[in-house]
Amino acid sequence: MTSVLRDIYNNVFEFVRTFGAFQLFFLRLVRHSPRMLLRRPGLVIKQVYNTGALSLVIIMVCGFFVGGVLALQGYANLARFNAEDSVGTVVALALIKELGPVITALLFAGRAGTALSSEIGLMKATDQLSAMEMMAVNPVRRVLVPRFVGGVISMPLLVAVFTCIGLFGADVVAVYLLSVDVGAFWQQMQLSVDIKDIQEGIFKSIVFGIVASLLAVWEGYNAIPTAEGVGRATTRTVVITAIAVLILDFMITAVML
Amino acid sequence: MEADSENLIEIRDLMYSRGARVIFKGLNLTIKRGEVTAFMGPSGTGKTTLLRLITRQLIPQQGAIYVNGVDIATLNQRKLYELRQRFGMLFQNGALLTDLNVFENVAFPLREHTKLTNRLIRHVVLTKLHAVGLRGAADMSPTELSGGMARRVALARAMVMDPDILIYDEPFVGLDPISMGVIVRLVRRMNDALGITSIVVSHDVAEVSTVADRSYLISDGKVAASGSPDELQAANSELVRQFMHGMADGPVAFHFDAPDYAEQLLGRDSE
Amino acid sequence: MQQTRSVEVGTGLFALLGISALFFLTTQTTGGDRFSADDTYEVEAWFDNVGSLKSRAPVAMSGVTIGRVTSVTFDAQRLQAKVVFEIDSKYGAIPDDSDASILTSGLLGSQYIGLQAGGSEDNLENGSEIFFVQDAIVLENLIGKFLVSSGSGDDE
Numbered sequence: 001m002t003s004v005l006r007d008i009y010n011n012v013f014e015f016v017r018t019f020g021a022f023q024l025f026f027l028r029l030v031r032h033s034p035r036m037l038l039r040r041p042g043l044v045i046k047q048v049y050n051t052g053a054l055s056l057v058i059i060m061v062c063g064f065f066v067g068g069v070l071a072l073q074g075y076a077n078l079a080r081f082n083a084e085d086s087v088g089t090v091v092a093l094a095l096i097k098e099l100g101p102v103i104t105a106l107l108f109a110g111r112a113g114t115a116l117s118s119e120i121g122l123m124k125a126t127d128q129l130s131a132m133e134m135m136a137v138n139p140v141r142r143v144l145v146p147r148f149v150g151g152v153i154s155m156p157l158l159v160a161v162f163t164c165i166g167l168f169g170a171d172v173v174a175v176y177l178l179s180v181d182v183g184a185f186w187q188q189m190q191l192s193v194d195i196k197d198i199q200e201g202i203f204k205s206i207v208f209g210i211v212a213s214l215l216a217v218w219e220g221y222n223a224i225p226t227a228e229g230v231g232r233a234t235t236r237t238v239v240i241t242a243i244a245v246l247i248l249d250f251m252i253t254a255v256m257l
Numbered sequence: 258m259e260a261d262s263e264n265l266i267e268i269r270d271l272m273y274s275r276g277a278r279v280i281f282k283g284l285n286l287t288i289k290r291g292e293v294t295a296f297m298g299p300s301g302t303g304k305t306t307l308l309r310l311i312t313r314q315l316i317p318q319q320g321a322i323y324v325n326g327v328d329i330a331t332l333n334q335r336k337l338y339e340l341r342q343r344f345g346m347l348f349q350n351g352a353l354l355t356d357l358n359v360f361e362n363v364a365f366p367l368r369e370h371t372k373l374t375n376r377l378i379r380h381v382v383l384t385k386l387h388a389v390g391l392r393g394a395a396d397m398s399p400t401e402l403s404g405g406m407a408r409r410v411a412l413a414r415a416m417v418m419d420p421d422i423l424i425y426d427e428p429f430v431g432l433d434p435i436s437m438g439v440i441v442r443l444v445r446r447m448n449d450a451l452g453i454t455s456i457v458v459s460h461d462v463a464e465v466s467t468v469a470d471r472s473y474l475i476s477d478g479k480v481a482a483s484g485s486p487d488e489l490q491a492a493n494s495e496l497v498r499q500f501m502h503g504m505a506d507g508p509v510a511f512h513f514d515a516p517d518y519a520e521q522l523l524g525r526d527s528e
Numbered sequence: 529m530q531q532t533r534s535v536e537v538g539t540g541l542f543a544l545l546g547i548s549a550l551f552f553l554t555t556q557t558t559g560g561d562r563f564s565a566d567d568t569y570e571v572e573a574w575f576d577n578v579g580s581l582k583s584r585a586p587v588a589m590s591g592v593t594i595g596r597v598t599s600v601t602f603d604a605q606r607l608q609a610k611v612v613f614e615i616d617s618k619y620g621a622i623p624d625d626s627d628a629s630i631l632t633s634g635l636l637g638s639q640y641i642g643l644q645a646g647g648s649e650d651n652l653e654n655g656s657e658i659f660f661v662q663d664a665i666v667l668e669n670l671i672g673k674f675l676v677s678s679g680s681g682d683d684e
Contacts, residue, residue, distance in 0.1 A: 157546025
């Protein structure tokens with residue numbers, strides 16, 4: 001009986017400790033970020049390329065089809081009320097406020113997050129981080145900060161691209177496939193989308209960018225430096241990022257409504 | 258302890274344990290300026306741990322490590338980094354940065370710590386690569402290199418800041434005889450030509466004998482024997498003989514601690 | 529250095545694409561900002577029911593947007609909703625007996641204010657009030673009335 005209690009105590013204690021370490025890690029990254037941006041922009045640019053530019057294809061393809069399927073579903077349901085023209089509104093609000101940021105964050109975790117944590121985990125496993133430490137270079141500053149900042153910069157841009165391509169996909173499906181009037185499609189959208197909706201989407205994309213990049217870097221840095229440990233770290237990156245993004249999405253929406 | 262005595266590194270009563278496992282219990286040793294010092298010992302005696310302690314990647318629970326007369330446990334991060342710039346370390350697998358090519362790997366410490374112009378960096382890097390015979394591989398990626406080549410590039414990188422102390426972690430492991438010969442020659446030449454102090458961790462008795470001025474045989478958390486290679490060869494302690502001549506059984510038992518053999522084989526089933 | 533150049537070009541293209549996407553979203557999907565005038569005057573009107581009229585909703589005359597709603601508030605003393613809207617000063621000659629109705633664009637679209645010109649000699653000016661108003665049509669009420677009237681028609 002006491003051993004069960006002790007186990008619970010130990011687990012809770014360990015959870016609190018990890019959570020605290022995570023906060024401190026976040027603060028450390030944030031503290032170094034502005035200087036990294038000003039003094040070594042080249043390092044950040046390389047990471048924006050790795051996490052952002054290289055994720056573009058998957059983001060665009062997925063965005064197109066998500067927009068398209070929203071138009072199909074929206075049309076099918078709106079047609080029952082003779083309100084097919086509102087399909088633009090439905091698609092735009094769904095993409096801008098919810099699906100754009102959330103799906104982009106999930107794709108980001110799968111494409112860029114795993115790449116980040118496995119790269120950092122492997123650098124740890126092959127002593128590259130120790131080697132830097134021995135060359136009097138702080139690996140947190142030199143390796144983790146540029147990757148974190150790069151991810152944070154990439155995410156809102158990826159979300160914007162995803163949403164635009166999604167609208168374009170919806171336009172293609174609605175106008176060419178379902179023959180909704182193109183003028184009505186855009187006009188209805190413009191009448192009901194408020195600048196506040198876009199602000200909400202941007203805010204979410206910034207939060208998700210911070211969370212997804214932070215988790216990827218954290219998992220990689222704390223990976224057990226073996227092949228198995230690195231593999232586990234990449235899996236954890238995807239799973240934890242997905243959970244965190246969905247929970248945060250709910251919380252932000254609840255607060256903003 | 259004076260800074261300019263002939264002892265560059267002194268380790269006093271070092272105690273270190275990881276979890277319940279005691280790795281060092283009262284280790285004492287000194288490393289003399291300008292010599293090649295070797296740490297030898299059976300695997301699992303914590304030789305690599307010792308290197309990490311000397312470079313303060315780990316901190317001892319008790320005892321002290323003095324480098325140039327300064328207790329390194331007392332240094333703050335800035336002072337520590339200043340000290341580390343005077344160390345060059347060669348990791349077991351080279352530990353080259355995989356996102357940079359060979360040239361940029363060697364240039365890395367210069368770019369991080371100096372404000373040299375690109376031309377000057379190019380000059381220094383090519384000189385160091387030439388010294389290890391890999392000037393031609395400057396544009397290659399570390400993943401394209403063989404183990405021996407990677408280690409030579411890592412050596413060029415370790416030297417690029419002109420360190421006072423070069424540390425080699427298992428430099429002879431897993432090399433073909435030619436690469437091994439190259440590394441052995443490089444270790445000796447760097448030491449003598451540049452006036453560097455070298456520390457070599459290895460369990461390769463033959464190679465260490467050709468390269469080291471002084472060897473420490475570490476076993477059971479302490480220095481079991483020390484002296485020049487010849488002195489160690491001649492020593493008549495059982496442990497030293499077992500290690501130097503590679504005998505399977507002796508003070509270091511062939512068998513890991515286990516319950517009685519016959520009992521384990523027969524006992525379980527008969528229950 | 530070839531490699532760094534392609535990284536820089538790729539990043540540059542990516543950033544341009546992202547920023548133009550953001551620009552597209554903020555300008556092309558919202559209608560709120562389409563009305564912009566440097567010089568406006570404010571007019572108020574009181575309604576019993578504004579429906580789902582929100583601030584920034586357009587104010588139209590003959591179907592052309594001439595202004596937008598700046599605030600929708602409830603006045604506890606008059607027990608009515610007060611709607612303040614601004615009109616571009618270009619359209620200064622609007623009779624002060626014009627009436628304002630809250631209309632819906634399309635069947636389920638968003639609501640806006642439609643102005644219908646009156647015949648007065650005097651024009652609306654900053655701070656004037658429109659007295660002739662028509663409330664928003666609430667669908668439930670309409671259906672309710674329809675049911676009642678058709679029910680009474682069938683009465684035996």
